[in-house]
Amino acid sequence: MRYRFFNARVLTMEPGRDIFNGEVWVVSDRIKFSGTEEEASTYCESHPDEMLVWDEEIDCKGNLLMPGFKNAHTHSAMTLMRSSADDLPLSDWLNKQIFPIEAKMTAEDIYELSKISILEYLTSGITAAFEMYLTPFSVADAFRDCGFRCVQTSCVNNFSQSVELLEKYYKELNGRDEFNSFILGVHAEYTCSKELLEKCAELVHKYKAPFWAHIQETESETKECMDRYGMTPIEFFDSLGLFDYGGGGYHLVWTSDKDREIMKKRGLYAVTNPGSNTKLASGIAPIKEYLECGIPVAIGTDGPASNNCLDMFREMFLVTGLAKLKNMDASCIDAAEVLKMATVNGARCMGLNDADYLTEGKLADMIMIDMSQPNMQPINNIVKNLVYSGSKSNVLMTMIGGVIRYQNGKFNIGEEPLEIYEKAEKIKKRIYGL
Amino acid sequence: MRYRFFNARVLTMEPGRDIFNGEVWVVSDRIKFSGTEEEASTYCESHPDEMLVWDEEIDCKGNLLMPGFKNAHTHSAMTLMRSSADDLPLSDWLNKQIFPIEAKMTAEDIYELSKISILEYLTSGITAAFEMYLTPFSVADAFRDCGFRCVQTSCVNNFSQSVELLEKYYKELNGRDEFNSFILGVHAEYTCSKELLEKCAELVHKYKAPFWAHIQETESETKECMDRYGMTPIEFFDSLGLFDYGGGGYHLVWTSDKDREIMKKRGLYAVTNPGSNTKLASGIAPIKEYLECGIPVAIGTDGPASNNCLDMFREMFLVTGLAKLKNMDASCIDAAEVLKMATVNGARCMGLNDADYLTEGKLADMIMIDMSQPNMQPINNIVKNLVYSGSKSNVLMTMIGGVIRYQNGKFNIGEEPLEIYEKAEKIKKRIYGL
Numbered sequence: 096m097r098y099r100f101f102n103a104r105v106l107t108m109e110p111g112r113d114i115f116n117g118e119v120w121v122v123s124d125r126i127k128f129s130g131t132e133e134e135a136s137t138y139c140e141s142h143p144d145e146m147l148v149w150d151e152e153i154d155c156k157g158n159l160l161m162p163g164f165k166n167a168h169t170h171s172a173m174t175l176m177r178s179s180a181d182d183l184p185l186s187d188w189l190n191k192q193i194f195p196i197e198a199k200m201t202a203e204d205i206y207e208l209s210k211i212s213i214l215e216y217l218t219s220g221i222t223a224a225f226e227m228y229l230t231p232f233s234v235a236d237a238f239r240d241c242g243f244r245c246v247q248t249s250c251v252n253n254f255s256q257s258v259e260l261l262e263k264y265y266k267e268l269n270g271r272d273e274f275n276s277f278i279l280g281v282h283a284e285y286t287c288s289k290e291l292l293e294k295c296a297e298l299v300h301k302y303k304a305p306f307w308a309h310i311q312e313t314e315s316e317t318k319e320c321m322d323r324y325g326m327t328p329i330e331f332f333d334s335l336g337l338f339d340y341g342g343g344g345y346h347l348v349w350t351s352d353k354d355r356e357i358m359k360k361r362g363l364y365a366v367t368n369p370g371s372n373t374k375l376a377s378g379i380a381p382i383k384e385y386l387e388c389g390i391p392v393a394i395g396t397d398g399p400a401s402n403n404c405l406d407m408f409r410e411m412f413l414v415t416g417l418a419k420l421k422n423m424d425a426s427c428i429d430a431a432e433v434l435k436m437a438t439v440n441g442a443r444c445m446g447l448n449d450a451d452y453l454t455e456g457k458l459a460d461m462i463m464i465d466m467s468q469p470n471m472q473p474i475n476n477i478v479k480n481l482v483y484s485g486s487k488s489n490v491l492m493t494m495i496g497g498v499i500r501y502q503n504g505k506f507n508i509g510e511e512p513l514e515i516y517e518k519a520e521k522i523k524k525r526i527y528g529l
Numbered sequence: 530m531r532y533r534f535f536n537a538r539v540l541t542m543e544p545g546r547d548i549f550n551g552e553v554w555v556v557s558d559r560i561k562f563s564g565t566e567e568e569a570s571t572y573c574e575s576h577p578d579e580m581l582v583w584d585e586e587i588d589c590k591g592n593l594l595m596p597g598f599k600n601a602h603t604h605s606a607m608t609l610m611r612s613s614a615d616d617l618p619l620s621d622w623l624n625k626q627i628f629p630i631e632a633k634m635t636a637e638d639i640y641e642l643s644k645i646s647i648l649e650y651l652t653s654g655i656t657a658a659f660e661m662y663l664t665p666f667s668v669a670d671a672f673r674d675c676g677f678r679c680v681q682t683s684c685v686n687n688f689s690q691s692v693e694l695l696e697k698y699y700k701e702l703n704g705r706d707e708f709n710s711f712i713l714g715v716h717a718e719y720t721c722s723k724e725l726l727e728k729c730a731e732l733v734h735k736y737k738a739p740f741w742a743h744i745q746e747t748e749s750e751t752k753e754c755m756d757r758y759g760m761t762p763i764e765f766f767d768s769l770g771l772f773d774y775g776g777g778g779y780h781l782v783w784t785s786d787k788d789r790e791i792m793k794k795r796g797l798y799a800v801t802n803p804g805s806n807t808k809l810a811s812g813i814a815p816i817k818e819y820l821e822c823g824i825p826v827a828i829g830t831d832g833p834a835s836n837n838c839l840d841m842f843r844e845m846f847l848v849t850g851l852a853k854l855k856n857m858d859a860s861c862i863d864a865a866e867v868l869k870m871a872t873v874n875g876a877r878c879m880g881l882n883d884a885d886y887l888t889e890g891k892l893a894d895m896i897m898i899d900m901s902q903p904n905m906q907p908i909n910n911i912v913k914n915l916v917y918s919g920s921k922s923n924v925l926m927t928m929i930g931g932v933i934r935y936q937n938g939k940f941n942i943g944e945e946p947l948e949i950y951e952k953a954e955k956i957k958k959r960i961y962g963l
Contacts, residue, residue: 174906178913182849182863214903218922373850374917376859403917404904409843415616416807420851425810429616469648469946470838472608473953479612483808483837488652488921512903519907 096150096497097122103155104466104477105129107453108162108438114477119160121459122147124273124496129160129453158491159464159477162453163222164407165441167366168345168395170228171212171237172205175523176400185313185375193400199526202233207518209237214512215405216243217501220490222460225366225395225445227280227345229255231264235275241508242498244460246445248280248307251295252287258294265302273496276446280307280342284328285316289335296336305446306337310344313377317349329354338363343444345395346371347385348378355381355388364391364444367436369413370404371397379421382414382428393440394433408485411437415482430482463492530584530931531556537589538900538911539563541887542596542872548911553594554581555893558707558930563594563887592925593898593911596887597656598841599875601800602779602829604662605646605671606639609957610834619747619809627834633960636667641952643671648946649839650677651935654924656894659800659829659879661714661779663689665698669709675942676932678894680879682714682741685729686721692728699736707930710880714741714776718762719750723769730770739880740771744778747811751783763788772797777878779829780805781819782812789815789822798825798878801870803847804838805831813855816848816862827874828867842919845871849916864916897926 098121106114107129117131127147128138173193180192200208205228216224223244228234231247238245247268249261261279268277279298281287287295299306310328311317320328329350332338338357343364350358358365367380385392394414396405414436415428442451450458466474470484493501500507523529532555540548541563551565561581562572607627614626634642639662650658657678662668665681672679681702683695695713702711713732715721721729733740744762745751754762763784766772772791777798784792792799801814819826828848830839848870849862876884884892900908904918927935934941957963 176909177907177918178910181910181913181917182860184859188859211903211906218903370846370850373854374846374859376853376857376861378857379854399918403913404846404920405918406904406920409846412804412808412838412843416804417854419810420807420813423810423812425618425622425808426616427810467946467950469645469652470840472645472946472950473611473957475610475957476612476615479615479837483615484611484833484839486838486840486921512901512906516901516906523907523909 097147099149099152100155100160101152102157104157104159105453106159106161106477108435109452109454114159119453119461120147121461121494121497124459126453126455126457126459128455155463158466160453160461161464162438162442162451163460163462163493163495164220164437165223165225165393165445165447165450166216166221166396166405166407167225167393167441167444168368168397169212169224169226169405170398171224171226171234172200172208172228173398173400174208174211174519175200175204175526177403180400181403185377188375196526197229200229202230204522204526205230206233206237207515207522209234210241210508210510210515211519212399212405213238213241213243213508214506214515217493217506218490219406219408219487220462220464220493221405221407222462222493222495223442223445223447223450231268231277235268235271239272239274242274242495242500243508244274244447244450244495246276246278246447248278250282251291252282253291254286258291258298261295262298265298278307278342278446279304283309283316284320284331292332292335292337299337299340303340305340305342306332307342308332308344310347311349311354312346312372314349327351327354329357333357333361346377346380348372348380350381355384355390358390359388364393364440366393366395366444367414368395368397369417370410371401373413373417374403375401379417382418383422386428386432391440391444392436393444394437406487407437408487411482411485430479433482434478459494459497461494462490465489465491531581533583533586534589534594535586536591538591538593539887540593540595540911542869543886543888548593553887553895555895555928555931556581558893560887560889560891560893562889589897592900594887594895595898596872596876596885597894597896597927597929598654598871599657599659599827599879599881599884600650600655600830600839600841601659601827601875601878602802602831603646603658603660603839604832605658605660605668606634606642606662607832607834608642608645608953609634609960611837614834615837619811622809630960631663634663636664638956638960639664640667640671641949641956643668644675644942644944644949645953646833646839647672647675647677647942648940648949651927651940652924653840653842653921654896654898654927655839655841656896656927656929657876657879657881657884665702665711669702669705673706673708676708676929676934677942678708678881678884678929680710680712680881682712684716685725686716687725688720692725692732695729696732699732712741712776712880713738717743717750718754718765726766726769726771733771733774737774739774739776740766741776742766742778744781745783745788746780746806748783761785761788763791767791767795780811780814782806782814784815789818789824792824793822798827798874800827800829800878801848802829802831803851804836804844807847807851808837809835813851816852817856820862820866825874825878826870827878828871840921841871842921845916845919864913867916868912893928893931895928896924899923899925
C-alpha cells in the first residue's frame with residue numbers, strides 16, 4: 096500500500112530536529128519520505144519519474160505522527176493472570192499464584208492469550224514488543240499472525256527450556272518471517288545454574304551475540320547472588336563472558352556503581368519497568384545514575400500479571416516521576432529524554448535499528464496522536480504533553496510495517512477481539528478449574 | 530429524561546455488595562432504581578402505578594455502570610500552564626512560572642480555561658471536582674454552564690482574595706444553582722498570616738462549617754511553620770479552632786503521628802494527590818498510616834500545571850503503587866480501598882453525600898466502563914482491573930445529574946471543544962505575549 100499522510104505535525108525523533116508541519120509517505124513497509132510541505136514539493140519536482148499514485152491519502156488535521164513506542168520487556172501471554180494475583184508480596188505472587196498456573200499452560204494457550212496483549216499494545220501506540228515466555232514458537236506465531244513486530248529472548252532456566260532449545264530458537268526464529276527475531280537470553284541468575292550459564296556463554300561466543308536476562312529486579316535477588324558467588328548478577332554474568340557482545344538486562348533496580356561500570360564498559364542497555372517495580376514493590380531503578388554514566392535506558396511494561404496495564408504512557412510518566420521522587424528533584428529526567436527511551440532506545444536495544452526514526456528508508460512503524468483531546472490542550476509543548484498528560488485515548492492510529500493495525504478504536508489483526516476474549520475465557524475456565 | 534440502562538454489570542459501591550448483572554433507571558437527576566433483572570421485575574410488579582415510559586433505553590452490553598469518580602482537589606484553569614513549566618524545582622515552578630502568569634489572568638480567562646479541564650474530567654469518568662482558584666464566581670459559572678458538579682473552596686491568602694470575600698463566596702455560591710457549592714478554606718499556612726487565619730476561624734465558628742487548605746505538601750513548608758510557630762500547620766490550624774467542625778487538607782504528604790491524631794480526633798479527610806506529588810518531587814503521602822488511623826482518604830489530580838494529566842485512573846494506580854513502594858510491601862492498600870477513595874470518600878469529603886452510591890434516591894452521577902477493551906480482558910476481577918489496568922479509554926459514558934455529558938468520545942457541554950481550544954489559544958497568546 097502507498098499512503099500519503101498530510102497536514103500532520105511530524106516528530107521524527109532524529110536528534111536536534113524539532114516537530115514540524117508536513118507530510119509522511121509510506122510505500123510498502125517503509126517510510127518513503129518525511130518532511131515539510133515545502134520539502135515535499137521540492138522532492139516531487141526533483142523526482143518527476145517517481146511520482147506516486149496513492150492508495151490512500153490521509154488528512155491528519157494537525158495531529159501528530161511519530162515512531163511507535165517499543166515495549167522493551169513483556170510476557171504477553173500472562174493476560175491469563177491479570178487481576179487474579181494482585182496485592183500480594185512478590186514471593187507469594189510468583190510461587191503460589193504464577194508458577195502453578197504457568198505449569199498448566201499449553202503452547203496453544205500461550206498463542207491465544209498473547210493476542211489480548213497485542214490488542215492492548217496497539218491501543219497504546221506500541222509497535223514492537225521485546226518478549227520472553229515459555230513457548231517461543233507459539234509466541235512468534237501469535238505475533239506473526241497479528242502482523243505485530245516481536246523480538247524474543249528465551250526464559251531458559253533450570254526447570255524449563257534448555258540451552259539446546261535456546262540455540263534452536265535462535266537459529267529458527269531469526270529470519271523465519273518479517274515480524275519475528277530472536278536474541279540470546281535466560282530467565283535470571285536465581286533460576287539458572289552456573290553450568291547452564293556457562294553453556295549459554297559458549298553460545299554467546301559462538302554467535303558473537305548480545306545476551307539478556309531479568310537482572311537485579313529485587314534487593315533479595317541481588318543479595319542471594321552475592322551470598323552464592325560473592326558477586327552481583329551483573330558481575331557474575333560478566334565474569335562468565337555473557338556480556339562480551341553486549342546485550343542488557345530487564346528491571347535493573349538494585350545496581351551498584353561497580354555494576355554500572357560493567358554495564359557502561361560492555362555497552363549494555365538498561366530496560367526499566369517502573370509500573371511492575373511499583374506494583375510489586377521491587378523498588379525504584381537508578382535512572383538518573385544510568386543517564387549520568389551514559390548507559391542507554393529503554394522502557395518495558397513487563398507482563399500483564401505484574402503491571403497490570405500495557406500502556407507506554409503510564410510507563411513514561413512513571414520513569415520520570417519515580418526518578419523525581421527518588422532524587423527529590425522535580426527537574427530530574429526531562430520529558431524529551433523519556434520519549435527517546437520509549438522509542439529510539441527501545442528500537443535499538445531490540446536490534447530494530449530500522450525502527451528508530453520517522454525518516455526515509457526506515458520501517459513504517461508509526462503512530463498518530465490525537466492533539467484535539469482536552470489533555471493535549473492548549474498546545475504548549477507537545478513532547479511534555481506526550482510524557483506528562485498523554486494517554487492511550489490519544490492514539491488514533493497504529494501502523495506496523497506499513498499496515499494500519501489499529502485506527503479509531505478498530506483493530507485489524509485478522510481476528511475480532513471478541514473471538515480472542517472468548518477463547519481466553521475458555522482457557523481460563525479450564526486452567527483455573529472454574 | 531428517563532433512562533433505562535439494562536444488560537449492565539452494576540457496581541453500586543455500597544459496602545459488602547458485589548458487582549451484579551442488572552439494570553439502573555434514571556429519572557430526572559436521580560437514580561430511580563438499581564438492582565438485578567429479578568429485582569427489576571419484582572419492582573415493576575409491586576409498583577404497577579409507577580410504570581415508566583422511557584425516553585431512552587440503553588443496552589449496556591455487559592459493560593459496567595458505577596458512580597462517577599470525584600476529583601477531590603484541582604485548579605481547573607491552570608490548563609494555561611500545562612506543559613509550559615515542567616521539569617523544574619518546586620520553588621522555581623511556583624515563583625518564576627506560575628505566579629507571574631496568574632497575575633495576568635482575568636476572571637473571564639479563568640472561565641474559559643476551566644472548560645478544558647471539564648472536558649478532560651468527562652473523558653476520565655470524573656463527575657465532580659473539588660476546586661480552588663482565583664475567581665470563584667467565574668469558576669462556578671464555567672461549571673454551571675457545562676453542567677458539571679463543582680464544590681469550591683477559596684484560595685484566600687495574604688496577596689489575593691480576603692476573608693470578607695470568602696464569606697461572600699460562601700453565602701452566595703451555596704444554593705446559587707444545582708451544580709455549585711462552596712466550603713470554607715484558604716490557600717495554605719505559608720501564604721496566610723495568623724491574623725487572616727484567626728478571622729477565618731471566626732467564620733468557621735459563625736457557620737459551624739468545615740475548613741480546608743493545602744497542608745503539609747512539602748517538607749520545607751512543614752519545617753518553616755515549625756520555625757514560625759513551633760507547630761506543624763495541622764497543629765497550628767487546630768490551635769486556632771479552624772478544625773472545630775471538621776474539614777481536611779490537600780496533599781498531606783509530610784505528617785507526623787501527632788498530626789494524624791489531630792486529624793483523627795477532628796474527623797478530617799486527607800485528600801491525596803499522588804501525580805502532582807510525584808511530578809513536583811514533593812514526596813509520598815503516608816496513606817497506609819492514614820488508613821490504619823481510620824482517617825478517610827480521597828483522591829485529587831491537583832491542577833493541570835502540576836500533574837499534568839487529569840486522570841483518575843492514573844491517580845488510583847499511583848495511590849496504591851506509591852504506598853507499595855514506600856512500605857516495600859506489594860500487599861499494601863488493596864484495590865477495593867482505592868476505588869472507595871476515588872468515589873465514596875471523594876463524594877463525602879466534598880459534602881456530596883448524595884453522590885456516593887449507585888442506589889435509589891442518589892444523584893445520577895454515573896459512568897459506564899467499557900469491559901470489551903483488551904486492558905480489561907480476561908475478566909478476572911473488575912475492581913482490580915479498574916485500579917491496575919483501567920484507563921480513560923475505558924470510559925464510554927459520563928452522566929452528571931441525569932444528563933449524559935460525554936458518550937463515545939462526544940461531548941455535550943453546550944460548546945464544541947474546538948471553540949474552547951481556540952479561545953484558550955487566544956488567551957495564551959495574550960498572556961505569554963507570543
